[in-house]
Amino acid sequence: MVQYSYFPGCNLKTNAKGFEETAIAVSKKLNVELVEIPNWNCCGTVHTMTSDNIMKRIAPVRVLSRSKKHIETLEESPNQVVTLCSMCNSTLKIVSKEVSDNQDTLDKINYQLEDDELTYENDIEVKHFLEILRDSVGYEGISKKVVKPLKGLKVSPYYGCMLLHPEEAKIDDEEMPDVLESLVESLGAELVMSPLFKYCCGSYHIVDQENIVSSQVEKIVEAATRRGANALVVACPLCSYNIDQQQKAMAKESAGFKPIPIFYFTQLMALAMGEPVKINHFKEHFINPEPLLKELGLIGRKKTK
Amino acid sequence: MSYEYIKFGKEEREFRQKIEEISGENIFSCYQCGKCSAGCMFSDKMDRTVNQQILRIQLGQKEKVLSANTHWVCASCLTCSVRCPRDIDVAAIMEAIREYTLREEPEKIKISELPKKVLEKLPNIALVANFRKKTG
Ligand code: SF4
Ligand code: SF4
Numbered sequence: 045m046v047q048y049s050y051f052p053g054c055n056l057k058t059n060a061k062g063f064e065e066t067a068i069a070v071s072k073k074l075n076v077e078l079v080e081i082p083n084w085n086c087c088g089t090v091h092t093m094t095s096d097n098i099m100k101r102i103a104p105v106r107v108l109s110r111s112k113k114h115i116e117t118l119e120e121s122p123n124q125v126v127t128l129c130s131m132c133n134s135t136l137k138i139v140s141k142e143v144s145d146n147q148d149t150l151d152k153i154n155y156q157l158e159d160d161e162l163t164y165e166n167d168i169e170v171k172h173f174l175e176i177l178r179d180s181v182g183y184e185g186i187s188k189k190v191v192k193p194l195k196g197l198k199v200s201p202y203y204g205c206m207l208l209h210p211e212e213a214k215i216d217d218e219e220m221p222d223v224l225e226s227l228v229e230s231l232g233a234e235l236v237m238s239p240l241f242k243y244c245c246g247s248y249h250i251v252d253q254e255n256i257v258s259s260q261v262e263k264i265v266e267a268a269t270r271r272g273a274n275a276l277v278v279a280c281p282l283c284s285y286n287i288d289q290q291q292k293a294m295a296k297e298s299a300g301f302k303p304i305p306i307f308y309f310t311q312l313m314a315l316a317m318g319e320p321v322k323i324n325h326f327k328e329h330f331i332n333p334e335p336l337l338k339e340l341g342l343i344g345r346k347k348t349k
Numbered sequence: 350m351s352y353e354y355i356k357f358g359k360e361e362r363e364f365r366q367k368i369e370e371i372s373g374e375n376i377f378s379c380y381q382c383g384k385c386s387a388g389c390m391f392s393d394k395m396d397r398t399v400n401q402q403i404l405r406i407q408l409g410q411k412e413k414v415l416s417a418n419t420h421w422v423c424a425s426c427l428t429c430s431v432r433c434p435r436d437i438d439v440a441a442i443m444e445a446i447r448e449y450t451l452r453e454e455p456e457k458i459k460i461s462e463l464p465k466k467v468l469e470k471l472p473n474i475a476l477v478a479n480f481r482k483k484t485g
Contacts, residue, residue, distance in 0.1 A: 054473040089478040090425060093441035094448055095373030100481065131474055209427035210438075218431050243390050244426035248478035251471060252458050256394060256422065285472045 047118040048176070049111045049125045049168075050078035053132040054086050055281035060129075062325035063281065066314035067128055067173060073189050073317055074181045078126060078173075081107075081114045089131050090248070091138045098152050104139040105153045109164035124169045126176060128310070130206040130280040133172040134213035140170055141212040172207065172215050174223050174279060174309065183230040191318040193232025196340035199312070200236040200273035201225055202264065204283040205244050218242075224277055227309055231316040236273040240264050245286040261290040269304060274336060276306045284308065292330040305333035315342060361409025368406050372445035378435045379403045385429035385439045395419040399429060399439060402446070420446040421457065425482065447482065455485025 056064040071078050087107050092100035111125040127133040143150040144166045154163045177186065201224035208218040216223045221241075228235050243264055246257030264287060268276060278284045284306050291303035311324050321343050326334050337343045369376055379400070386398035397405070397417040405414045420443045429439035451457065460480060468476065 054477070059472040086473075086477060088481060089474045090481050092481070093425070093438065093444035094371050095441075096371060097448075129474070131478070205426040205428065209431050211431060242428075244424050244428070247424040247426070248475050248482060249422075249424055250475050251463070251467070251479040252483070253422075256391065256424070259394075260390065281472055282474050282478075285475065 045072075045075055045077045045120075046180075047077045047079050047121045048171075049114045049118060049121065050080050051084055051087070051107055051111060051125050051127050051132060051136070052080060053127060053129040054089075056128055059285055059328070060281040060308070062311055062323065062328065063128055063284075063308040065323040065325065066308065066319065067310040069319045069323055070189075070310055070313040070317055071173075074177075074185060076176065076181065079114075079118060081111050081125075083110060085110075087132050087135045089135060091135045098149065098156075101139055101142070101149065102153055102156050104135050105143060105150075105164050106157060106160070106162065107136060108140060108168060108170075109157060109162040112164065112168050113162070115168065122169075123167065124171045126171050126173055128173050128279075130172065130204060131282060133170065133215070134206040134209070136170040137213040138210065140166070140168075172279070174207070174227070175215050177227065178223050183226050186227070186313070187230045190231055190316045192316055192342065194312060194316050194340075194342060195232060197233040197312075197336075197342065198236050198272055198274045199228045199233045199277050199307070200238045200268035200271070200275070201228060201241055202238070202268070202276045202278050202283060202287070203242045204278065204280045205242060205247070207279055208242055224279070224309060228277060228312065231312055233312065233316075236268065236271050238264075238268045238271055238273065240267040243267075245283045247282060247286070250282075250286055257286050258290050258294065261287050262294065265291060265304065269302060273304060275304055275333070277309050277312060278306055279309055288330040295331075303331045305329065305331045305336055307333065355408060357409065360411070363409075364411040364414075365406055365409045367449060368442065368445045371448050372438065372441040374437050374442055374445075376403065376406050376442070378437050379407070380435060382434060384432055384434060388428050388432050389423075390426070390428070391422050391424060394422050399423075399443070403439070403442060406442070406446075414446060415450060419443070421483075444482075448485075451483075451485035457483040460484065 088103040208214045246260040249256045288306045294301045295303045386400045423443040427440045
């Protein structure tokens with residue numbers, strides 16, 4: 045079993061428990077172990093694009109240096125820290141590139157980390173779990189573990205912004221990605237392509253400008269359902285929250301609007317690999333995927349908690 | 350047809366330089382092709398498009414730049430930055446306009462005024478990201 049130093053980020057412990065639990069479960073099946081960094085902190089979620097703000101760069105570098113210490117305690121571990129949340133992924137990747145290009149910034153940040161007896165030396169790589177699945181496990185290895193192909197599920201991949209932008213952080217081609225597509229197909233689901241696969245959901249504007257988010261979500265969902273999708277697959281807890289929650293509000297407002305459930309890619313994997321349904325935490329979704337899954341015979345009739 | 354007199358003096362230059370300093374980008378690299386605005390999925394909600402904002406910065410028209418809602422509508426999706434043919438980190442310029450404002454008035458959003466219900470139901474990453482973008 046290969047052990048990876050795993051950085052969960054805040055949301056995997058609150059709104060996206062189903063994301064984390066399914067990821068840990070399926071990775072075990074694939075001979076990968078995600079071992080949580082014992083004392084991690086928030087990475088700051090969004091990367092600062094200013095050239096002169098050191099303070100906002102301390103949190104993500106602290107994560108990297110804690111992860112480095114953690115890796116030293118693991119066995120058979122590549123020098124990599126793995127994330128599930130695409131916002132963490134992008135923030136950590138960008139800062140790691142920045143400090144490797146700029147020793148002066150790194151020195152200043154290390155000075156701040158001294159109190160915690162930490163230093164960072166630019167010596168680990170940041171990976172999104174999708175990259176591990178694609179590059180280290182391989183789709184074939186994933187297909188082999190599928191016991192219940194997701195027949196009837198017509199899934200449209202929605203990348204959001206942070207998996208594909210910017211250059212330093214992208215996990216795939218920014219205009220023509222295929223990692224989610226290949227994954228969906230290897231699980232036996234039908235792939236539905238939507239042109240709005242990276243049409244921003246409105247992100248953090250949900251806090252104070254909800255109208256921006258709702259008009260984005262309407263277009264994203266419409267583009268997918270018009271092409272026959274009955275589900276979306278995502279990798280970001282904020283995309284997921286925004287689309288899921290806004291759909292519920294829209295369904296309330298207009299009877300004609302047909303919401304579709306949102307899955308994290310690891311939830312689809314867990315379903316296809318026959319993991320217990322309860323680790324998905326479907327009860328926390330705004331649009332419950334269970335009726336659709338039951339209709340397609342992908343989960344049992346038994347009531348799940 | 351109306352005309353606008355363009356003043357280009359010390360104040361104008363200083364504003365432009367400050368934005369360049371915060372963003373680390375050369376504003377004059379922009380040749381106004383408009384690709385950033387064409388690909389921005391929020392252009393319809395902006396009272397001045399992204400490339401228009403950049404033109405105003407080139408001219409140093411601080412009041413016009415700061416009074417637009419553009420940089421507050423921008424959601425930092427970085428689409429413009431990966432597409433700009435002149436390799437400008439356009440989103441960083443939007444961030445620089447926000448920062449310029451926040452360094453004077455640090456609260457675009459008043460956290461203490463947000464209803465408790467909102468704070469409790471929203472994902473942490475929405476809140477942390479929002480506060481990082483909208484407070485100084
Ligand atoms: S895409 Fe680049 S060069 Fe074109 S208008 Fe926008 S910033 Fe200027
Ligand atoms: S980063 Fe901002 S300005 Fe650029 S495309 Fe995205 S929302 Fe528009």
